Amino acid sequence: MTSRTGLEAAGSEPLATVVIVNWNGAHLLPPCLDALAKQDAPFPFETQVVDNASADGSRELLARRYPWVTVVPSDRNLGFAGGNNLALRGVTTPFAVLLNNDAIPEPDWLARLLAPFGAAGGNRLGAVTGKVVFLPRFLRLTFSAPTFSPGPHDPRELGVRISSVTVDGREVLREVLWEKLTFGAEGPPKAPFFWTRGEGELCVPVPEGGPVTIGITWAADTAKQVTLGWEPDPEPGTEAGAGAAGPSRTLPVGAEPSTVTFTVDAGAPRVDVINNVGGIVLTDGYGADRGYQQIDTGQFDNAEEVFTACGNGMAMRTELGHDLGWFDDDFFLYYEDTDLSWRIRSRGYQIRYVPDAVLRHVHSASSVEWSPLFVFHTDRNRLLMLTKDATARTALRAVAQYPLTTASIAVRTVRQAWRARSRPAVRPTVLRVRVFSSYLRLLPAMLRRRREIGAAATERRVSLQSWLVER
Incomplete structure (x- = not known):
């Protein structure tokens, strides 16, 4: 009997193993696991949770509430790459599926993720990746x-x-999406701050219903006025974002930190x-999430081939994974999925993006961006990946540039500290030295x-690099 995925289910044998x-x-x-238990999949599947030496009672929770889950214990933290490999190297089902512990799949996610393998042309697919959206819904503010x-x-x-940014009194600074407004996080990890540009937009996570009160703690070079706006309540029979001018607030900011609050209506x-x-790789070797921090308006609602698959919500042929050796253990964390995707493509396989396999993801829940x-x-890991997978010219250019940039940063830091008669900020330079030392060791x-x-x-490597895109 053929399931809705177009894949043959051999009796009661599991078709896939989901690894978390x-x-x-x-x-x-x-x-995560409650949503996985509710999957509307027309085939059986297994679930394995690799526990990377947790000290927060994770294993006790799994034993008590999720006896249907196979726990794969590790006596040390192997990272995302090594942790997945601990389970993947023992997978025997036709397909292996990766899922982050901070992701919540929609009920039909697994069935839709595996469907392309059984469709026309599915024999050339090495991996399939779905749509990942941020877990909360957001209020879109203009600035x-x-x-x-x-x-x-x-x-x-x-x-x-x-x-600081609060929603109904709860701190959400780390959850705000700043890509179109700020220059990125600055300051110490435990007390970050963001400098804005003159204009842009930010997305603030808000509850689904009811009015919300937003608080912002800010400062500037001098007293000035800031204008914040948002879309209006949609008129009956119209859709949100139809183009009407929305409400706005003009709020004061001074040279000293102060907090302003305003309320946004329920509608x-x-x-x-x-x-x-799906993912892209830039011509300088940096990996990027396709569509990152774009409002989902249906612009990615067509299935298409992509260069890389996201390690969160990625399905792969088990036989191919065993042949490739799965992830590179030395990567530990980050770029391991981009490296694996590059190697999948080196064998002539395609990677397909499917928009109807949807996950909701808590961004940077396990490590702070x-x-x-x-x-x-x-x-x-960017340098490691390029050394393994890119053309020699691309890899050499990136590797040679790294110590040169490090030296330039060090000189600039010393000059700035000398002019300001202050102690130079050496930590960024020291971190880059550690990066390059680790690269040379590997x-x-x-x-x-x-x-x-x-x-x-x-x-050929040069052929695969036709997928790389200009910054």
């Missing part, structure tokens, strides 16, 4: 403020410095925001793997 890596995620597992230039050594035009539209709809942990692994192993990838490849 967990590290101190006892608070994240119940929503406008006068700017200033901080000085000759900082070319940015800055608006205001934001150090203000909530929107879904995209986290990932732009923390030292994040920066170390993204910087190092270089012999990466070169060996590069030769192995090249020997087994059916697609």
